Amino acid sequence: MDPSEREDRLLRIENYDLVSRRKMRWGGLGSFYHRLLNSYYSFLVPENAKVLEIGCGHGDLLEALSPSFGVGIDFSQEMIRNAEKKHPDLNFLVADASEIPLNMKFDIIILSDLINDVWDLQRLLENIQRCCTRETRIILNFYNNLWRLPLSVVKKLGLGFQVREQNWFAPKDVVNLLEITGYEVIKYTPHILLPFWLPLVSAIANRYLSKMIPFSWFSLTNILVCRVTGKKPVSPSVSVIVPARNEAGNMESLLGRVPDLGSRTEVIFVEGHSKDNTYETIEELINRYPEKNCSLYRQEGEGKGDAVRLGFKKATGDILMILDADMTVPPEDLPRFYEVMASGKGEFINGVRLVYPMENQSMRFLNILGNKFFSLVFTWLLGQPIKDTLCGTKVLWKHH
Numbered sequence: 524m525d526p527s528e529r530e531d532r533l534l535r536i537e538n539y540d541l542v543s544r545r546k547m548r549w550g551g552l553g554s555f556y557h558r559l560l561n562s563y564y565s566f567l568v569p570e571n572a573k574v575l576e577i578g579c580g581h582g583d584l585l586e587a588l589s590p591s592f593g594v595g596i597d598f599s600q601e602m603i604r605n606a607e608k609k610h611p612d613l614n615f616l617v618a619d620a621s622e623i624p625l626n627m628k629f630d631i632i633i634l635s636d637l638i639n640d641v642w643d644l645q646r647l648l649e650n651i652q653r654c655c656t657r658e659t660r661i662i663l664n665f666y667n668n669l670w671r672l673p674l675s676v677v678k679k680l681g682l683g684f685q686v687r688e689q690n691w692f693a694p695k696d697v698v699n700l701l702e703i704t705g706y707e708v709i710k711y712t713p714h715i716l717l718p719f720w721l722p723l724v725s726a727i728a729n730r731y732l733s734k735m736i737p738f739s740w741f742s743l744t745n746i747l748v749c750r751v752t753g754k755k756p757v758s759p760s761v762s763v764i765v766p767a768r769n770e771a772g773n774m775e776s777l778l779g780r781v782p783d784l785g786s787r788t789e790v791i792f793v794e795g796h797s798k799d800n801t802y803e804t805i806e807e808l809i810n811r812y813p814e815k816n817c818s819l820y821r822q823e824g825e826g827k828g829d830a831v832r833l834g835f836k837k838a839t840g841d842i843l844m845i846l847d848a849d850m851t852v853p854p855e856d857l858p859r860f861y862e863v864m865a866s867g868k869g870e871f872i873n874g875v876r877l878v879y880p881m882e883n884q885s886m887r888f889l890n891i892l893g894n895k896f897f898s899l900v901f902t903w904l905l906g907q908p909i910k911d912t913l914c915g916t917k918v919l920w921k922h923h
Contacts, residue, residue: 528642532619535640536598543601546581556718556743559729560635560664561587563714563746567662572630575654577620577647578637582606582613585633596623621647628656634663636744638697639689648704655751657867661706664746665692667713694745706749712906713742734903753867760787761861762840762921766830768795770848771804778808778815780854781846784861789816791837793830796822827915838921847915851876860918870923873909874916 561584568574571591579585579595580602586593586609593613597603603615618624620634620641632651638644651661666674668691698708716728716738732738761784765777774792781790794802802821809817820837822830835843842864844857852874863869894913901909 531642532598536600539597539599540601543581543599543605546605555720555725556715557583559715559718560584560744563664564588564633564635564662567660567746567748568631568633573628574631574633575625575629576633576635577623577651578634578640579603579606579615582610582615584635585613586610588631590631594625594629596620621650623650623654625654627654629654629659632659632661634661636664636666638663638665638692641690644690644692644697645700645704648700648706652705652751657751657753659751661749661751662746663697663749664714664744665697667741667743667745668693669741670743694747697745697747701747701749705752707752708747708749710746710748710906712746713739713744714746715743716741718743734906758786759841759865760839761785761789761842761844762834762838763788763790763844763846763857764831764834764838765790765792765846765848766795766827766834767792767797767801767805767848768830769797769799769801771797771799771801773848773850774801774804775808777846777848777850777854778812778817780850782855782858784857785840785842785865787816787840789818789838789840791834792817792819793834794819794821795827795830796825835921841921842918843921844918845916852914852916856916860916864918864920870920872918873911874914875911876914 564584565587568588570589572588573592574585574588574590574594576582576585576593576595579597582595585595590613595603595606595613595615596618597606597615598617598619600617603617606613606615616624620637621643632654634647638647641647655661666689671691694711698711701708712734714729714733716733717725719725728738733742763781763784767774778790781788792805794805802819805819809815809819818837820833822833824830824833831845834845842861844860846852846854846857856874860872860874863872890913894911897912898909901912
């Protein structure tokens with residue numbers, strides 16, 4: 524560590540020790556902002572996960588996430604001392620963010636309002652990979668540069684805690700550092716237009732307007748969700764689930780066109796109260812082609828969702844693929860989905876029919892408009908681009 528970094532660290536520790544004592548004495552300002560952050564993180568983090576928070580402060584966010592095993596790290600001894608008093612059921616360590624003394628894996632790693640303070644973000648991102656698996660989610664939030672002046676005024680008026688000069692990353696800067704250190708950003712959303720409470724106004728501004736252009740440009744904080752990239756070392760097996768209702772004429776063609784995928788491929792037909800002889804046709808095909816690894820079930824419930832859930836329950840493959848019996852997505856395209864999953868580039872793959880030209884009458888004009896509408900809504904809700912929500916071909920890992 525060079526002398527300037529060492530000096531900066533000591534000064535920041537001293538400053539945050541002071542901030543910690545004042546928080547405990549006064550209850551802490553900015554509580555509304557932190558309540559909002561807690562709610563956003565609680566939405567992103569499932570309960571009973573193994574969670575590591577770096578720069579945990581008093582551990583309030585970590586506690587709000589209800590982890591099965593929670594570890595908080597902070598370089599301020601005062602912060603950790605108070606965190607241990609407030610949350611004795613969690614685990615806390617005094618350590619610098621860039622020198623994490625852990626050799627264990629976590630489901631979630633949180634960097635909340637941390638990267639504004641770290642000396643070397645690239646080194647930190649490289650360091651935390653030892654605590655990651657391919658399934659780990661790294662979630663971080665950081666300030667919008669447009670709030671630099673308002674926050675400075677707040678501090679000068681004595682309405683906020685004094686901290687040392689901070690880093691002010693633009694979202695593109697953070698995304699770039701994540702990419703060059705081996706991460707993929709899978710979700711980005713701006714949050715919090717009003718970090719203080721005004722009846723009704725704050726709820727509308729923070730819940731809706733903060734995600735809409737041009738209001739989103741002025742949101743206080745940016746939240747990024749990312750994961751470690753890399754290829755899976757095994758050749759996963761595949762279960763192709765085919766919900767079929769009144770599709771007797773397509774069954775033989777579909778079965779012949781499903782390719783062999785991965786280490787093993789099984790085809791699971793789930794027939795749903797057809798008015799034609801779909802069930803009997805599938806039964807006859809299974810007997811005629813014993814070399815195909817096929818099974819057939821008749822759903823007791825109603826609807827495609829019920830059929831898919833039954834198929835998932837019966838599936839034994841590592842990867843689950845839904846293939847509609849009308850073959851609007853050709854079976855020959857399934858290897859494309861498989862390669863994206865097996866390479867580790869994706870964890871949930873949604874088919875898209877709205878890029879290349881479609882056959883006449885394959886989707887009516889009003890259906891296209893409705894599909895576009897749902898795509899925009901889901902893109903806005905999830906903070907990820909969704910182009911064809913109604914495409915039946917969806918691929919995911921069975922353990923998910």
